[in-house]
Amino acid sequence: MIEPPDESPSPCLCEADALPPSDQHAQQYAAVRNAHETELLEDYVELIGDLIEHQGEARSADIAQRMGVSQATVSKMVARLKGLGLVASKPYRSLFLTERGEEMAAMSRQRHAIVLRFLRALGISDDTARIDAEGMEHHVSEETLAAMQRFSQQRESS
Amino acid sequence: MIEPPDESPSPCLCEADALPPSDQHAQQYAAVRNAHETELLEDYVELIGDLIEHQGEARSADIAQRMGVSQATVSKMVARLKGLGLVASKPYRSLFLTERGEEMAAMSRQRHAIVLRFLRALGISDDTARIDAEGMEHHVSEETLAAMQRFSQQRESS
DNA sequence: CAATACAGTTAGCCTTTGCTAAGTTATTTT
DNA sequence: AAAATAACTTAGCAAAGGCTAACTGTATTG
Structure with missing residues (x-):
């Protein structure tokens, strides 16, 4: 067996790009797993909100088409969103957001807008910015979101 | 039923923040789903590479602890990584990366480093930068990655 | 060298998120 | 108003990624 070269349990006394202490490391991955659990939910809720706003109603067929997924x-x-109290609907009829759903949609929309605007301010092309924003939006902390906002503002007012 | 207010199939002639055409919209979501399929794989491969480099070997127990997951x-x-030809190992022994695994690890490590450096250059605190980088790294296109690199460089040389 | 502790594997379970195929309800058209 | 089309639901399947519990191998140490 190879002896680990001085593996101390405390912070780290090795090179600059060493591994973080394992509990911190684990927290990072946990945060990502956590984000994955809610992100699809948020995407659906956000889309339903957008459809209602822009087309007057949210129908399953539209959602399926826009998400690129089967009906x-x-x-x-x-059904899951209803169980979570985010969406309300009657069978075979179009969908509505509950109050909690509206809140979530508003938050998501805002996050999304901030990230998208930031990427554009960075000089990213429109298509790419859209794709990246969709992926990044759920993994950006409040702190980073605030920094992005500051940056966009500064860039745009020059 | 509510009549959709002039839903034309072509690009869009409505307000500024309207929905993108649905095929483009679907592509965005598809890109995210796609990223999700590979991102865990990349995280494992990256971590295995890092463990080998920093501790001499990669053991399941270490991985479990660092990922915050059971053995x-x-x-x-x-087993899945072996099936994909990214990892090699004998039962009850420590893990190695195949050539393809090494390549993937190198790419991941590089992406990760670029995103992390960028967040720091943006002024994000260390802990938050680490967490956000872990989540964002798999959703950043080449184009955005290049822009991030440019930005960090510029910031740091001033 | 036997006993114990630690590391790794296997089996079996659960949830999420996708699918297709088949059935049901609503709407539109004739 | 009947027939046809479109929209929605249900049932049943699969893969991914988690878990616990039980088992098997490896290493340490008395």
Whole structure:
């Protein structure tokens, strides 16, 4: 067996790019797993909110098309969202957001807008910015979000 | 039923923050789903590479601890990685990366470093930067990565 | 060298998120 | 108002990624 070269349990006394202490490391991964649990939910809720706003109503078929997913998948997801108290609907009718759903949609929309604007301010092309924003939006902390906002503002007012 | 207010199939002639055309919208979500498929794989491979480099070897127990996950989960994942030709190992012994695994680890490490450096250059605190980098790293396009690199360089040389 | 402790694996379970195929309800068209 | 089309739901399947519990191998140490 190879002896680990002086593996101390405390912070780290080795090179600059060493591994973080393992409990901190684990926390990072936990944060990502956690984000994954809510992000799809948020995407659905955000999309439903957007559809209602822009097209007057949110129908499963539209959601399926925009998400690039089968209608059956949407049905199942909507059942879950109803169970979580985010969406309300009657069978075979279009969808509505509950108050909690509205809140979540508003938050998501805002995050999304901030990240998208930031990427554009960074000089990213429109198509790429859209794709990256969709992926990044759920992994950006409040702190980073604030920094992005500051940056965009500064860039745009020059 | 509510009549959708002039829903044309072509690009969009409505307000500034309207929904993107649905095929483009679907592509965004597809990109995210796609990233999700590979990102865990990349995290494992990156971590295995880091452990080998910094501690001389990569053991399941270390991985489990650092990922904040049970050993059984690691075993299963390693089996998958072996099936994909990214990892090599003999039962009950420590893990190695194949050539393809090394390549993937190098790419991941580089992406990770660029994003982390960028967040720091933006003024984000260390702990937050680490967490956000872990989440964002898999959702950043080449184009954005390049922009981040440019930005960090510029910031640091002033 | 036997006993114990530690590391790794296997089996079996659960949830999420996707799918297809088949059935049901609503809407539109004739 | 009947038939046809479109929208929605349900049932059943699969893969990924978690878990615990039970088992098997490896290493340490008395």
